[in-house]
Amino acid sequence: MEIPLLDARRMGEDPAGFARDLGRAARGSGFFLLAHHDVPQDLIDGVLAQGDAFFALPHDAKARIAIDAGNRGWAWEGSEKLDPDSGQVDRKEAFNMGLDLAADDPRILAGDPFRGVNRWPDLPGFAETLRAYFDAVHGLGQRVMQAVARDLDLPPDHFESAFDAPMATLRLLSYPAGSPEDGIGAGAHTDYGALTFLLTDGVPGLQVRPRGQSDWIDVPDVAGAYIINIGDCLMRWSNDTYVSTPHRVLPPPRPRRSIAFFLDPNPEAMVSCLPGLGEAKYPPISGAEYLRSRLEATYG
Template identity: 35%
Template sequence: MQEYIPIIDISDIYQSDKSKYLNIAQRVDEACRHSGFFCITGHHILQEDIQCVKRLARQFFSLPMAEKQTINILNNHIYRGYSSHEMEQLDSQHSIDYKEMFDMGYPLDNTHPEVQRKEPFRGPNQHPEHLISGWTDIFETHYSNMTELAKVLFRIIALSLKLEENFFNDMFFESLSTFRVIHYPGLPEQHNRVVCGAHTDYGILTILHQDDVGGLQVKSKDNQWVDVPPIKDGFVVNIGDMMAMWTNDRYKSTSHRVLNIGQNRISMPFFTEPHPNQLIQCLPQCSDEQNPPKYPPVTCRDWLLKRFKTAYGD
């Protein structure tokens, strides 16, 4: 696994010696070109914070369905809140997903102009504070911490593409990034059932914390499924569709899925996406006469709407 999905220590990016940044960027560039997946260690997200989020998530998912449904994701037009087990389907032609989820995003209050206009994805989060005291502060803090980690990774990606270091960070104002907690119930009688269908992620990068159960698989270039075992104190990072569009497929948005292995599993991806008005179009250095742009320009908002409607239905 390590050869196909390398483990990269990014701790030097937090130091002042910029000569070491390029070594990290080179390794990330190789991984993004090869598999579109890599694992990181040396980040600044505290394990005790992750464990606190997971503890509250387990408490929430263990509640009666009627209580969880009080924050149903379909209560609003911004895809925030709770999704029950078969609501989102990522590869319905080949498998039926079986997972439940909580989604949150960048919080905008009801006075924000975009919220007033009822724009997609824009508004306050639906937190189960009425069910679990302290949830909102812990989850909003974790969202902010993951946003800062995303900005660190964006700097590395920008350097790997020979862009100005803050190229992607400048697009990250009031972003559409989503933090999701997924509960995969253990299904002892359905070992190796696909519980999250094969798919690519929608955004720029996904930064995933998975527990120690396992089950994540990545599709290799020769169409084989490769296990991605958990890395202690690490995150799995993968390229999303928007980055593939920006780089004209120089960086790979790779299909992946999740298998049931008979135990309850908690997965916590942070999907990084820019401001909704950001235009996603091929970078100049990623195309030429022999390799013209493969994708038409599209705004972040329009691309996400298309993908969400496919997964949830119109």
């Protein structure tokens, strides 16, 4: 299974060629690597450092900002089962933030789904660093969605209004060292949203399983490059033209850190079969309704 390495500079220099290569990966493995993006390395390093500081906090300090109904806050080790059928509980902990809104934002006051106030730990620079990273990857995600639109013979700005205030989640992840006998780092699953942008600290563990096959394949790590994969929402939106591929994280040989950015659409965006992709296989559904259905399956 090919997981190609794409050059983000081509989004500006050769947008048609970049879109073609992205589309080939999206129809094949559902994964690709993206190098030479414009997210600063010092910002990435800062997020990893803030994650280290957060996960080192005492349990009680993290528990004060435990994950809430808006999918924000701390998820403790053992709180998630990404593969519930396996009976295994994920061996990881995480911190989630979403689009940063003030408590008096009209969308929060109106009770709009998945609109909430982020839950911050008492750590200097933590919120500011994560806000900056969220904005940077959101911008990168919007540009990649332009390439998706081009590949699907749509205007480049087709998805712009569906992702200008997304239900995106920035998630810091920490996996303890372990062995296969210890269970699983993250159970086999497909991602819920449109695109996932993942950076790791280079410690191995991420594997993918091509649909219809039984063998798991290690995902290559290229320093500084994002691992990007198609999520179920975009697979549905594309009427199964694109492929959302199952993946998992094995217990790593030493502690493993990663930063995931899950690009989900705006809550009110309608996910329905895109033009030119044949008879619709799925009924239309709002972004919020779709995300809620997937989170309920994970958290029970």
